[in-house]
Amino acid sequence: MLAALLxxxxxxxxxxxxxxxxxxxxxxxxxxxxxLPEGEAEVGGVRVLVSGAEVPxxxxxxxxxxxxxxxxxxxxxxxxPWEQAAARPGVREIVIDPGRAxxxxxxxxxxxxxxxxxxxxxxxxxxxxxxxxxxxxxAAAKLGFEPVAAVDSDRLAVEATLQxxxxxxxxxxxxxxxxxxSQPPPAADVVAANLMRPLLLRVAELTxxxxxxxxxxxxxxxxxxxxxxxxxxLAERRRLSLQGWTALLLERA
Numbered sequence: 001m002l003a004a005l006l007x008x009x010x011x012x013x014x015x016x017x018x019x020x021x022x023x024x025x026x027x028x029x030x031x032x033x034x035x036l037p038e039g040e041a042e043v044g045g046v047r048v049l050v051s052g053a054e055v056p057x058x059x060x061x062x063x064x065x066x067x068x069x070x071x072x073x074x075x076x077x078x079x080x081p082w083e084q085a086a087a088r089p090g091v092r093e094i095v096i097d098p099g100r101a102x103x104x105x106x107x108x109x110x111x112x113x114x115x116x117x118x119x120x121x122x123x124x125x126x127x128x129x130x131x132x133x134x135x136x137x138x139a140a141a142k143l144g145f146e147p148v149a150a151v152d153s154d155r156l157a158v159e160a161t162l163q164x165x166x167x168x169x170x171x172x173x174x175x176x177x178x179x180x181x182s183q184p185p186p187a188a189d190v191v192a193a194n195l196m197r198p199l200l201l202r203v204a205e206l207t208x209x210x211x212x213x214x215x216x217x218x219x220x221x222x223x224x225x226x227x228x229x230x231x232x233x234l235a236e237r238r239r240l241s242l243q244g245w246t247a248l249l250l251e252r253a
Contacts, residue, residue: 003196004044009033015107017243027055067104070111073118076139078105081167092142096133096164105135109217112240112247113194114139116215119238119249124189127151127211129180129203134161136192137175138168147173149186184208191215194247197223204230210252217247224248 005013005024014025026033036043036050069079069086077086078094086093096104105111113136122144128137130152137150138161150161150172158177165172174186180199184206185191192215193203200216204227214234219227224246228236234250241247 001044001046001048003198006196068106070105072105072111072114075118076105076114076142078114078135078139080104092139094135094138094142095167096135096138097160097167104133108242108245109194109219109247110135112242112245113192113215113217115240116238116247116249117143117190117192120190120213124212125149125187127186127188127191129178129185129191129193130157130195130199131161131175132157132194134164134172134175136194137161137172138165138170140190140192141165141170141172142168145190149174149188151176151178151180151186153177153179153181180206182206187211189213192217194218197227200227201230207231210234212252214250215247216250217245219246219248220244221246 005026009026016023038050038052041048041050067080069077069083071077075091076094077088077091078096081095081097094105105114117139124145126140126145126148128140128150131137131150132152134150137148141148152158155177158175161175180203185203187209188211190213191211193200194217195203196218200218210231210233214231216227221241221244224239228248228250231250233253235253236248237251238249239246
């Protein structure tokens with residue numbers, strides 16, 4: 001269903017996990033969004049309940065409530081700029097303004113990537129495929145990876161990553177648009193790909209030489225085995241799951 005919604009709203013949707021339900025919100029001006037009837041409908045083969053309402057005037061403040069600080073592995077503190085700084089010794093802080101790009105570190109897929117990164121030696125080059133707002137690339141630079149590349153097909157994501165890198169005082173060697181559906185991914189000692197299953201499978205097809213270490217995320221639990229097999233001969237070393245999402249660390253045998 002999420003894949004179907006992203007076709008309707010390619011700039012992204014808001015996801016809120018509830019008890020026994022998931023709510024997706026699509027925002028847009030009148031006439032911009034697809035017309036769905038109020039009440040029950042089918043999206044992506046799933047029966048959903050559709051409702052619509054005008055966004056309150058204070059939406060610019062209300063949306064900030066969905067972006068909360070997160071401490072990962074006791075070593076990385078990721079926060080939006082409007083939240084208070086961390087005062088913890090030995091904790092590296094990453095300040096991310098999401099802007100209009102996906103990713104502040106709060107989503108399970110991003111948190112799992114960061115946790116897997118913390119388990120690797122912070123040396124050598126790093127590439128962030130589908131960088132969004134730059135969380136993984138900036139974290140890599142702060143942990144000590146060098147050089148760091150960040151690529152995304154979305155111009156807004158590239159702009160957000162550049163701005164967030166400057167705000168965090170890190171230098172990224174390469175930040176640019178890159179179509180992972182048609183171009184081989186950039187090579188690096190460690191590659192992180194927080195993407196959805198169809199794009200991960202396409203990246204696997206286009207990868208010319210498997211990296212020494214690959215972190216893949218953006219997967220539902222049931223999709224992990226298929227994606228791990230697609231990146232053979234890389235072997236699975238770690239698997240983390242959170243709230244129905246899975247991230248894998250794959251390495252050369």
